Amino acid sequence: MLNAKIKNVTAEEAYKLLSENKEFVILDVRTREEYEGGHIPGAKLIPVGILPMKLAELDKYKDKPVLVYCASGGRSPRAVDTLANSSFKNIYHLNRGICSWGYSITR
Known part of the structure; x- marks a missing residue:
C-alpha cells in the first residue's frame, strides 16, 4: 500500500x-x-481483470486523485488495491458503485 491515501466516498x-x-x-x-x-x-474504461496489464497507461496520473468505481462496489476494491500497490497516491472508491450514482451518465 506504500503511501496511498484511500478514501471510500458516497x-x-x-x-x-x-x-x-x-x-x-x-x-x-x-x-x-x-x-x-x-x-x-x-x-x-479499464476492466479490473486487465488493470494490472494497463497500469503503464495510467502512470502519468499517479499524483492525481483517482475515483474508482464498478457496478455495485464488488469489483472496484480489487482495482483500488492494484492502484495502491502501484504508487498511486490519492484513491477514492465509490461505495456501492455506479448503482448509487444519481447524477447524469454518458452512454
Whole structure:
C-alpha cells in the first residue's frame, strides 16, 4: 500500500469532489458492455481483470486523485488495491458503485 491515501466516498461526496476538482481521473473498472450502457462522464474504461496489464497507461496520473468505481462496489476494491500497490497516491472508491450514482451518465 506504500503511501496511498484511500478514501471510500458516497455518490454525493464523489459528485461534489468531481465538481470541485477538474484534476480527478475517473476509472470505470466494469466490462465494456456495462460501460457502454452508461458511465460517469469522463470516465476511462479499464476492466479490473486487465488493470494490472494497463497500469503503464495510467502512470502519468499517479499524483492525481483517482475515483474508482464498478457496478455495485464488488469489483472496484480489487482495482483500488492494484492502484495502491502501484504508487498511486490519492484513491477514492465509490461505495456501492455506479448503482448509487444519481447524477447524469454518458452512454
